[in-house]
Amino acid sequence: MGFLDNLKAKLAPAKDKVGDLAHQHGGKIEQGLDKAARTVDQKTKGKYSDKIVTGTQKAKDAVDRLGHKDGGGAKPPTA
Template sequence: MGLLDNLKAKLGPAKGKVSDLAQQHGDKIDRGLDKVAKTVDERTKGKYSDRIQTGTGKAKGAMDRLAHKDADGMSGGGHTPGTTPGGPTPGGPASGGTPPAGPPPAS
């Protein structure tokens, strides 16, 4: 086993515990993130508001991924069907849900 395999094996049970805690206390974590973001924004006099909001959103997203599990017990964090990390796939829900039947009509 490589170093990363050993590390993953040792951290596996901890991830499950963190996930359970995130599920139980998600609302408290969200409030805490908002409170910290507000305090930092006030202390920096709004100079970094956009960065603070971005960071807060990313932290909440990571917490949500930890808290939600798929039906097979795996951690959530996959992508929504019909989308890719770069955006919606052709024929996915964002484009009307059905792919075109054939080539575009000739003009």
């Protein structure tokens, strides 16, 4: 067994735990992401709004994937 196989085997329980937490607290995580995005956008006076929105959406999508909320299929992009 190679190094990466050992690493994957050791990290599997952590991934399951993170997935469970993301599933249980996904709404709170997304609220926190929105609040952080608003704060950063205010501090930068809207200069990076498009990048903040894109990053926030990618983070939310990652939380959804971790929590298996999307049913395994690809989510359509939101405008």
